[in-house]
Amino acid sequence: MAKSMSNKSLAGPALEIEHLTKAYSGSVVVDDLCLRIESGEIYGLLGPNGAGKSTTINLITGVAKMQKGSVRVFGYDTVKNYRETRRLIGVMHQEVVFDPFFSVGKALRIHSGYYGVKDDPKWRELLIEKLALGPHVDKKIHKLSGGMKRRFMVAKALVHKPALLILDEPTAGVDVELRRALWDFVSLINKEGTTVVLTTHYLEEAEQMCDRIAILNKGKVVAVDSTANLMKQVERRTLKVWLDKETSTLPASLDEFRPSSEENGRVWRFCLAGQQHSGQVLQVLFSERIGVREVETHSPSLEDVFVNITGIDRTETKAK
């Protein structure tokens, strides 16, 4: 596989953002943002709609003008050394945009040239193969399906072998097959040395993919940590138990697990904090000869972390 520039001569953090600020019409969208992303990481930028994720990406890539603060990519300032930084970055924007005049293959060759990188047919063909664009390479882009256009967008972001790949909602509205193929490919190029920054609304994807995550809310960073550490912030493991028959009260020794009933006492939910575990609850139930039909445990997800930190219930947001 062709190596990105990160494997040649780049040192230091892949991305350093210091006191980045951006306001539109007096409304602050990015507010004194500071982030440091190390080379080789897969880094997630999460947050509700309007948190400032896309604006941050636009400021990093030069699509938006900075008002305050600085951004450095592998030590290069994105304003003073914009040619170098833009050469190092590959970005897939949230909106599917393309020049309708050209075919997939031609557009990829053009994009490579835009970055000052001579067309590398082997790398281009590898991208086309990995993203299953082979049958469509001679088609005009507007004739592709939505999923294929997304695949083309990924290839476009990677065709000049960037050291830092930024993916803004790459899997929004795409089918399971593409999502899986995309993440497999992202993992592969990350192993080859490419640093990846991504935003996604699918928190389970971020949970699986990211080494570290920053949660943004109202333009500010409200949490930054490794995915594992963020998960530890929420001690909300739960145990759900289906009983043989309806039970209105449970033994007092289970009170420490804060039991709550559903379905007229047929189903009980217990909260497990710290060192507590499911076996303790079940032991009490068995010893009191309360019949158990089914059990289910639930570990905290990034969704819980997100809700805990931002106070926004995404299920309600989605329903709206």
Place this chain on the structure above:
Amino acid sequence: MLYLLPFWTLLQKEVQRWFVSPVQTLIAPMITSSLYLFIFGLSLGKRISVGTDITYIQFVVPGLVLMGVLNNAFANSSFSLFISRYLGHMVDLLVTPIGPAQFIMAYTIASILRGLVVGAAILFISCFFTTLPVFSPWLALLMASLASFMIAQLGIIAGIYSDSFEAISMYTTFLLLPLIYLGGMFYPISILPPFWQGLSRFNPLFYTIDGFRHCLVGVGDSAIAVSFAVTGAISIVLFLWAAALLGSGHNLRK
């Protein structure tokens, strides 16, 4: 590599863009010009005298050629910029190492090339209607290049300021076409009353049309040097304006 290849790629792309739609870019102006040549050259032209040594059709041909040059040079830069902003793929350029200088030169050279190719095609068509008494072909080529450079800058400015199809078409309908038609394309301004003659001299496109005609067939209302000086000065002003817009990212970067 961060300077030359991105510029060269953008230039190639801009040229290929109008090559992939030859009906719109090449055939249409050739047909329009043929109609003008038929109407004003073969039918009405025989009854019109412009008070010079050349026939009316010989007088009209340079104007038609330069109209093709100006229209197409303007259309290339303005449409390409506008449509890439309108469809959103301008971001594909904004995130690349292409700087304002490379950007403006690639769009300008592509526009000049398109203007000159269309102008050459119209000149070729005119050979079927008349024979031109060629005065100075190299000066004519230089004036056509300078005129298309100037109008390409206007196209860049229009492409950056326009936010709708209506806005971009207003530049053509209310600015370019009136200035071309009133710039002595079909008549020498010397036949106009003094007031209109004086007013015509404030039309910047008069100097491009008259200058080109003077260089091509040796007949003009203004000295060749004056035409080059005025066109050159306006070109510099428009270039600085376009460069300032691109440098600041006005209407391009959020």
